[in-house]
Amino acid sequence: MKIKNNIAVSDNGFIFNPASGESFTVNQVGLDILNLLRKGEKQETIIQQLSEKYQADKAVIERDLSDFQAMIKQYHLIQNEE
């Protein structure tokens, strides 16, 4: 899963999609995930990095990550994966 190249992500969590004109906000954990996705990191790496940074079980992070990914997919922020 990779974020579309044209999506602008600011340091304080402001997201802009120039193709649709839509904008979004994310919280800090959401911002971390977006940045890792932009780098093309894999699911396992993202979970590992978040669990090193935050006080949370990997199972909780995994559950929340898949929910978050479903939302960004719904908002059309993801590159089409063939």
Next chain:
Amino acid sequence: MTAKARYERPLIKKLESNMPNKFGLRTEFEPLTHIDGVSVDSLIADYGSPVFVLSEQKIRSKFKAARQAFETRYPRVQFAWSYKTNYLSAVCNVFHQEGSWAEVVSGFEYDKAIRHGVDGSYIIFNGPDKTEEDLRKAITNNSLIHIDHLDELYMIQDIARETKQKPKVAIRVNMDTGIYPMWDRFGFNYENGQAWDALNKIMFSGLLELVGLHTHIGTFMLSPNAYAIAASKLANLAQRVQQKYSHEINYIDMGGGFSSRNTLKGAYLPGTDTNPSIDEFAEAITSALMNSEYRPKTPPLLILETGRALIDEAGYLLGSVIANKRLSDGRRATILDVGVNLLFTSFWYDHKITPAQEFTSYTEDTVIYGPLCMNIDVVRENVSLPLLNKGDKVVIHYVGAYNMTQWMQFITLRPNVVMVDLDGKPHLIRKNESIDSIENLEEIPTHLSHFEL
């Protein structure tokens, strides 16, 4: 090793710049961590989740404010606690300690008031269902019987004839006060002459002592002016009785129905900002009475049967998050251990819900479901709440009225009810139900006592 940062589940929120926020004016991320100095965490630890919590301090202060609102405007005022609003004995006794009489609407509630130690002459007996046994008891105890229909009037007359007692009665009057829906199912109608007709029947019979006039125009009323119209109409009836029979009635009972601070479903602005204050109701009622043509030697006692407005804000329902999920359209859904079985009023109100612990200011529009396996179990259809996690605690506000009487033993059992006293000490005032409390009432016929699978 450096400490890890606090985790919050990831959130992405679309910014809508062209639409007003239909979910309300503000979000509820300010936590309520303590009730009268007792922490929500400790209440849940000691009494379980969910748990109803009542603040004695809030009940008393609300009552005092209401009494002051009326007594500063009118010389003779009496409150009567509306049992159906909340008839937990501890709650009733707080009101009785403050000087409230009892207002009951069934034989069960009547017996409860007597058990609490209320003298029969301080019990107002309303409602359409009074059995002959109930009426005999009320007559013997000198209670104030508010007649709902002619069948009841005839029954009371029969008992009076038989027992040679003179029951103290009032009639309940329904009327057009300019509000919709007009309540006309209780009592006798003013406009079509039924009420006047019933009063004539009482006065002509000579069997009963007409002591008062009563009305109860509606529930969760948002228009003080409707009470002014009602008070004028009752005063008019009192004047006609005085003129025709030279008989002065002792009291005018304006019933209840004052709104609390809850927000009705469909209201655009929160009830805390828009619902009339008790002073506005007091001003409307007392002005109408004093400006009426009725001039007895002693001003009639003004009785108020206010329930909801005195207890709603003193009640809290504490609960916990069972789970979070995502609905098919992307909306967030949160399941609480508190449902419509305990929170009957969630059918009427958009209850204020706040977390009981600190969160960041990020919020999410959320549907709040209860724990029942029933589609109707929706506590809030949409509310902006912080990023709640499984196990987090929430506080539902303004639940003191009707929930602890209209709750259902449905699917789950009813929880503990706790009252925090004036010193901040919690007391269990109703024990939670167990499977025994339900099954002890059941009986299984012998042929159904065994089965094999």
